[in-house]
Amino acid sequence: MDPDIEKVIKAADPYRLTGTRYLHGTDHFDNTGVHNPTGxxxxxxxxxxxxxxxxxxVPTNVNDPNSFGVGYEYSRTGNPTRGEFERAMASAESARYCCAFASGSSAVTSVIHLLESGSNVLCIDDVYGGTQRYFRKIVSPSMNIHFSFVDFDNIDEIREKMKGSYKNTKLIWLESPTNPTLKLSDIRQIANLAHDNGAILAVDNTFCSPYFQSPLELGADIVVHSVTKYINGHSDVVSGVVCTNSLNLSDRLRFIQNGMGAVPSPFDCFLAHRGLKTLHIRMEASSRNAYAIALFLEKHEGVNKVLYPGLPSHPQHELAKRQQHGYGSMITFYCKGSRKQAAIFLEQLKVFSLAESLGAVESLAESPSLMTHASVPEEERKKLGIDDSLIRLSVGIESCSDLIKDIDNALKAAIESV
Structure with missing residues (x-):
């Protein structure tokens, strides 16, 4: 092939996960008629x-791959549209198997139901507020499952504790990057730690999406996504998935999926699958915007500190370069002042919407301490650096210049109030 053409192709496919995988990850375009008889x-x-x-x-359609070889009998157990989405998500996440759920939270719940009473879970200390609330206030008191919230920076120290206080650890739960302080963990290293001690590693990959990180390829056993975020990408579906390469884990998860019944509707699966098809385009656009905004924030007089894995100032920037295929579109920063200035900044935004959630085509901004992480105990928020001046941005695909102008105007209004 002409070298000049090869350069153009390489520029069009900056990462190894290309759009073809998201558009054609399943064989619904197969002309055999077995999978999709309408064409x-x-x-x-x-x-x-x-x-x-x-x-x-004796169910019908046992040959439909979306029925996973068992056919269809009742839609909670198996649905063709859900099965199509599950197989597409498995392909996107480099997994053999996927189970879809009615929300990211129910996906988390399904993983916890893999554990027996008396088990210990090691969980990253900076974890989504809803996950921490579920672990602390629902699972721990009612299911006799103990949670240890730890910082995985010191693997040697944790390895020693696995022989003592963490001895009965059956699951390690990671977010990388974490929500909201964007702290990274070495997934490969922690996978080795888990497997050396007979535990499984689950990684919430929501912030990166399959486009920017592949935890299963780094040794994780399970990958969880809140489909509500980047996978769907349009703020109109609540859903979640669990992906794995283990047939044993897949069978157990599918049993839990059927038994619990927390399954997404066919229409939600259709919308999420449609969103998945443009994941690569959206992630490219939003991450380019985020990088420019992070650089702008780092030099702004109204900002004390910026946390973005793509910046050399991020303490784990080198790990991000090794482990991820890109830096994503989530930014956390500390504005100058206090809760008052943070509130003024958020209230003055015009292009960014003051709203919870993330990963949509439209840009969102929020205060973790008052919104998404309000359920985290105050003393824990302080330890993690989640104070009232902390702002979390989910950067969308609007014009970058409009986003930066919006942030600049809001910050100036906040500064004037000091």
């Missing part, structure tokens, strides 16, 4: 709650 380019929505059987206990 529709867009896989159809199946709203049926129940399916005719050939004979008592």
């Amino acid at each position: 529709a380019v867009v896989y159809p929505i199946s709203l049926a709650t129940t399916f005719r059987q050939k004979s008592p206990g």
